[in-house]
Amino acid sequence: RKEVEQDPGPFNVPEGATVAFNCTYSNSASQSFFWYRQDCRKEPKLLMSVYSSGNEDGRFTAQLNRASQYISLLIRDSKLSDSATYLCVVTGMDSSYKLIFGSGTRLLVRP
Amino acid sequence: DGGITQSPKYLFRKEGQNVTLSCEQNLNHDAMYWYRQDPGQGLRLIYYSQIVNDFQKGDIAEGYSVSREKKESFPLTVTSAQKNPTAFYLCASSIWVADETQYFGPGTRLLVL
Numbered sequence: 321r322k323e324v325e326q327d328p329g330p331f332n333v334p335e336g337a338t339v340a341f342n343c344t345y346s347n348s349a350s351q352s353f354f355w356y357r358q359d360c361r362k363e364p365k366l367l368m369s370v371y372s373s374g375n376e377d378g379r380f381t382a383q384l385n386r387a388s389q390y391i392s393l394l395i396r397d398s399k400l401s402d403s404a405t406y407l408c409v410v411t412g413m414d415s416s417y418k419l420i421f422g423s424g425t426r427l428l429v430r431p
Numbered sequence: 432d433g434g435i436t437q438s439p440k441y442l443f444r445k446e447g448q449n450v451t452l453s454c455e456q457n458l459n460h461d462a463m464y465w466y467r468q469d470p471g472q473g474l475r476l477i478y479y480s481q482i483v484n485d486f487q488k489g490d491i492a493e494g495y496s497v498s499r500e501k502k503e504s505f506p507l508t509v510t511s512a513q514k515n516p517t518a519f520y521l522c523a524s525s526i527w528v529a530d531e532t533q534y535f536g537p538g539t540r541l542l543v544l
Contacts, residue, residue: 342494363535363536369532424473
């Protein structure tokens with residue numbers, strides 16, 4: 321079983337739609353959780369951290385469910401510029417600083 | 432402008448050849464990392480360095496070597512022992528190793544001729 325699992329997609333949605341991605345992780349001891357965004361053939365960039373209480377940044381909302389070991393990302397009012405791959409990242413099993421990356425969920429927003 | 436630079440953007444390796452990928456940062460970060468990304472897969476950690484003159488193996492260190500002689504620089508050598516080197520290589524840094532916010536360079540694509 322992969323340490324971090326994501327639906328690869330692609331999720332193909334029209335502009336203005338709301339879309340949600342989930343990610344599951346295997347290590348119940350993981351302490352920190354993140355969503356990164358990666359554009360085609362570019363480096364990943366931190367989108368947002370995920371806190372136990374949930375957090376929102378503009379059109380983006382992240383939620384953490386520790387009991388079920390999953391993380392979600394909700395994007396409201398999708399823009400064409402949101403088209404990218406979204407990587408779920410958690411801290412590793414053996415040390416808090418080791419990041420474990422999911423393989424990503426691809427989002428395509430169409431006009 | 433502070434940031435991380437990687438060079439070259441594209442690199443071609445012949446069979447049996449060692450090649451070195453450059454990574455430089457001017458963020459004054461102590462920790463630096465090398466990852467490999469293959470199509471449809473997550474990033475995998477090759478090596479990391481907590482501080483100058485120190486580095487540790489990650490999950491897939493075989494066939495790779497690194498050095499950390501300067502705080503700003505963390506070059507990665509892909510040796511001939513790495514049998515499947517074709518991938519996208521990403522360098523990252525963080526303020527210190529326990530800071531989970533990592534900043535990435537633009538990456539180097541390595542292709543085998």
